[in-house]
Amino acid sequence: MPTPTYTALATVTLGGSDTEIIFSSIPQSYRDLVVVIGGSANAGTSPSLRFNNDSGSNYNIVRMYANASTYSSQSFNATYGSVGFMNTEKSTVVAHIMDYSATDKHKTALGRSSNTETLRLEIVRWANTSAITTLEVRMDGGSLYSTGTVMSLYGIAG
Amino acid sequence: MKVIQHVDVGVGGTSSISFTNIPQNYTDLFVVASLRNSGSNAHVLIGLNGSTSNFTERYISGYGSGQISSSTYARYVGNVGTSSYTANTFGSTSIYITNYASSGYKSILGESVGENNSTTDWAFAFSGNLWSQTAAITSLQLTNESAATILEYSSATLYGILKGTDGTTTVS
Numbered sequence: 001m002p003t004p005t006y007t008a009l010a011t012v013t014l015g016g017s018d019t020e021i022i023f024s025s026i027p028q029s030y031r032d033l034v035v036v037i038g039g040s041a042n043a044g045t046s047p048s049l050r051f052n053n054d055s056g057s058n059y060n061i062v063r064m065y066a067n068a069s070t071y072s073s074q075s076f077n078a079t080y081g082s083v084g085f086m087n088t089e090k091s092t093v094v095a096h097i098m099d100y101s102a103t104d105k106h107k108t109a110l111g112r113s114s115n116t117e118t119l120r121l122e123i124v125r126w127a128n129t130s131a132i133t134t135l136e137v138r139m140d141g142g143s144l145y146s147t148g149t150v151m152s153l154y155g156i157a158g
Numbered sequence: 159m160k161v162i163q164h165v166d167v168g169v170g171g172t173s174s175i176s177f178t179n180i181p182q183n184y185t186d187l188f189v190v191a192s193l194r195n196s197g198s199n200a201h202v203l204i205g206l207n208g209s210t211s212n213f214t215e216r217y218i219s220g221y222g223s224g225q226i227s228s229s230t231y232a233r234y235v236g237n238v239g240t241s242s243y244t245a246n247t248f249g250s251t252s253i254y255i256t257n258y259a260s261s262g263y264k265s266i267l268g269e270s271v272g273e274n275n276s277t278t279d280w281a282f283a284f285s286g287n288l289w290s291q292t293a294a295i296t297s298l299q300l301t302n303e304s305a306a307t308i309l310e311y312s313s314a315t316l317y318g319i320l321k322g323t324d325g326t327t328t329v330s
Contacts, residue, residue: 069229090264
């Protein structure tokens, strides 16, 4: 069975006052990037990606989600790319960014998240062909990551 | 990511796949499983430290042209191939557990697909479980609903994922 290799690039354990984390100087030597968040937030919100400080409306998102007994999907355009949902309960968010160092394609990310309120599957397309060198993981609406939340960035060799 | 343990199910099958004595020096756990069972129920269940209680779940599944979501299940982490599935097909399941050695509650993300030519059997499942226990995870069990036998040629691999830094990437 093939084994993707997760090489740790950076990790931060949060102290409860952060609404955004920025990974910079990301090496260009991997095929994909993976962001993993294990923890909670001070309110229900969406951890979202912003690449290379691009705050334009260049992020296209399609999402499927399920609550207790309902489910739905939606698509929209935003100034960042949502990759999951977190709230005050313990949550897991895994966002996989494909071909982040390529310069001939728009970048896509697959986000999956779970907690006791909402499941989400999301796809983000960043309408830009630049290689990703800076990755911001921000909470939508200014919510905060809770104390003890662990966020890690991994590289996967191609 | 490093392999902690791999299990191949042998002749006669087994009632469960269990990973024990899980080392506590990783950050997250990741399980990849290829499963088929002898019964008619496709759900694969997770147990932690031998516990089957204190699980809260959200679940969504798509099959043929139908969908379902629910919070009434517990411990479902995916689907396996069943006795009614196309011969020689096995369901694929992945499970991600963050901060498994911490003293907080444990969050579990499950994804799976069980391919079948029929349009009426489960095909895709996505789940989130919260295990409301503070104990570090030292063992992990996979079973089938209705206690069906996990068949020969099924397999499961437990990986450990370790956080850290490469000395180049910066965080602010």
